[in-house]
Amino acid sequence: MNKEIEAVRYEAKVTETPMIELQGVTKEFLKPSGEVHTVLQDINLTVRKGEFVSIVGPTGCGKSTTLSLIAGFESPTKGRIKIQNETLEGINKIAACVFQTENAFPWKTVIDNVSLGLRLRGMNKQEAYEEAKRWIEIVGLKGFEGHYPHQLSGGMRKRVALAQTLIVQPQILLMDESFSALDVHTRHLMENELLKIWEETSASVFFITHDLEEAIALSDRVVVLSAGPAATVKGDYKIDLPRPRNVAEVRFDPAFMRLHEQIWNDLRDEVMISYAHTISNK
Structure with missing residues (x-):
């Protein structure tokens, strides 16, 4: 019964309101030789408010380039990026x-x-510290407020990074291979921590990963990009698995295995194309 209640609460959180829209987006770079290199070609993608998309x-297919476009670090060569129905110009201030x-x-x-982050926005030190203490506790680091990064484990430093990011209450959370350097056990702990925090917010998450299992375990949708160039x-794919989820346990769900097989069949072809292209260029 509790799981049913949680599932209903989660479904109410995701709305049809578009938060991120890529409309016919193409991104080109000029090589030193003067040749034009097309990274992304005619990308159309929408992320709704409160949605977790991997x-x-x-x-080399342009995943990080796509994130840079949404963040406003880069501008599309063609097409446009819309954030909350407004064309993005410059840095994305809600991400x-x-x-x-x-x-x-x-x-x-x-x-x-x-x-x-709060201090840079003008909040006084005492108020910023009080809010920081709350987020430090949320990410499970209470008691480590006075420690320096070199005194923390890799997983603990990643928790600091999450707290740093979430304390400013972004409406869009952009994550690029954020847990890839962690060992598998710490990685699962951090993935569950991320889901727990995300489910308490209305943030839209755009998550880049090379790990298909991680993508399925975390997400509402998984988007597959084709091999580059001109990806x-x-x-x-809609990931219709009930929430809340434990990222280690959900991998044993038969529905998870079916989704993995289906998406991997799609992804595998692109991986092989990319591999063949890399070999031919050596």
Whole structure:
């Protein structure tokens, strides 16, 4: 009964309101030789408010480029990016990023790192510290406020990164291979921590990963990009698994296994194309 209640609560959280829209997006770069390299070609993709969407695809297909476009770090060559129905121009001010590399300042304590975003927005130190303490507790680091990053494990430093990002209450959370450097057990703990925090917010999540199992375990939808160059959306799969989820346990669900087989059949072809292209260019 509790699971049914949780599932209803979750479904009410995701709305039909588009938060992120990529409309006919093409991204080209100019090589040193003067040749034009097309990374993405005519990408059409929508992420709804409160939705968790993962992007998978072979190496070099433009996953990180897509995230950079949504963040406003890059501009599309053709097409447009819309955020809350407004064309994105410049940096996406309602988005925050969590990358694979650590972004904590090594000379600052946990509480100083976590509170920094609020301090930069003009909040006084005492108020920022109080809010930082709340988020430090949420991510399971209560008691480590005065520690420095080098005194923490890799998983704990990733928790600091989450707290740093979420304390500013972004409406869009952009994550690029955020847990890939962690060992498998710590990775599962962090994935569950992310889901727990996300389910308490209305943030839309755009999550990049090379791990198809991770994508399915976390997401509402998994989007497959084709092999580059000129990658496009090849498949868009709804992940109709009940929430809340335990990312380690859900992998044994027969429905999970069926989804994995279906998506992998789509993804495998692109991986092989990418591999053949890499070999031919050596």
